[in-house]
Amino acid sequence: MENNNVHILTQTPSLANHYIAELRDVHVHGDSLRFRRNLERLGELLAYEISKTLPYKEVPITTPLAQTQMQLLAEQPVLATILRAGLPLYQGMLNYFDKAYSTFVGAYRVEEENTQLQINMEYLASVNLHDKILILADPMLATGRSLVKSYQGMLRHGKPLQVHIAAAIAAPEGLAYVREQVPEAQVWLGAVDDHLNEKSYIVPGLGDAGDLAFGPKI
Numbered sequence: 106m107e108n109n110n111v112h113i114l115t116q117t118p119s120l121a122n123h124y125i126a127e128l129r130d131v132h133v134h135g136d137s138l139r140f141r142r143n144l145e146r147l148g149e150l151l152a153y154e155i156s157k158t159l160p161y162k163e164v165p166i167t168t169p170l171a172q173t174q175m176q177l178l179a180e181q182p183v184l185a186t187i188l189r190a191g192l193p194l195y196q197g198m199l200n201y202f203d204k205a206y207s208t209f210v211g212a213y214r215v216e217e218e219n220t221q222l223q224i225n226m227e228y229l230a231s232v233n234l235h236d237k238i239l240i241l242a243d244p245m246l247a248t249g250r251s252l253v254k255s256y257q258g259m260l261r262h263g264k265p266l267q268v269h270i271a272a273a274i275a276a277p278e279g280l281a282y283v284r285e286q287v288p289e290a291q292v293w294l295g296a297v298d299d300h301l302n303e304k305s306y307i308v309p310g311l312g313d314a315g316d317l318a319f320g321p322k323i
């Protein structure tokens with residue numbers, strides 16, 4: 106699952122394949138609860154994989170019978186996500202990193218005829234990111250513009266020590282753009298797909314993650 110700072114869950118078949126298969130499947134798409142829960146489960150799996158690479162320290166623990174030592178996280182990461190499609194993936198990460206602080210960005214793609222895709226970023230609420238371990242989760246890494254713009258906005262709130270970017274599905278074009286713009290990031294993905302279509306949707310992808318999770322945006 107390792108490749109030059111890019112880690113891909115489906116490179117080794119696992120239960121993650123089942124969650125991603127259901128996320129893609131038009132026959133399951135009517136069930137928005139299941140769609141959100143599958144994104145959440147992927148967030149949990151990605152959080153667990155990331156947790157294996159974080160710094161740990163020895164902490165004394167008292168059981169009813171004795172004292173023992175355990176390796177626990179040296180510090181909590183900060184979890185960040187992009188509204189609105191990012192919420193279920195973020196919730197999965199928060200289920201596992203349950204003491205983490207959070208940063209939220211409101212950003213969305215504006216698709217207009219005959220113009221380049223624009224990203225509107227209208228909201229950013231962040232904790233201090235200086236020297237923190239930042240995990241930025243957004244399910245779809247299509248052109249990568251939303252992630253990069255959001256990350257650049259977050260830098261106003263401090264330069265993190267480590268950056269992890271997590272997505273359910275990426276397009277090769279977006280992955281290349283993120284790696285070029287944020288070379289310091291470790292990238293954690295469910296799957297890498299084939300290409301972007303003329304509307305910058307990931308193919309085969311799953312469609313519009315925000316609409317499938319929360320209803321068609323008007």
Ligand SMILES: O=P(O)(O)OC[C@H]1O[C@H](OP(=O)(O)OP(=O)(O)O)[C@H](O)[C@@H]1O
Pocket residue numbers: 187188189190191212213214215224243244245246247248249250251252279305313314315316322
């Ligand atoms: O890599 P990009 O080309 O920037 O596309 C990815 C973005 O598209 C989706 O959000 P969208 O703009 O559809 O907003 P939504 O969450 O409100 O549906 C997704 O959650 C990403 O943030």
Ligand SMILES: O=c1cc[nH]c(=O)[nH]1
Pocket residue numbers: 190245247305306307308310311312313314315
């Ligand atoms: O394929 C895509 C691309 C961007 N956003 C989505 O929800 N899906």
Ligand SMILES: [Mg+2]
Pocket residue numbers: 190313314315316
């Ligand atoms: Mg959307």
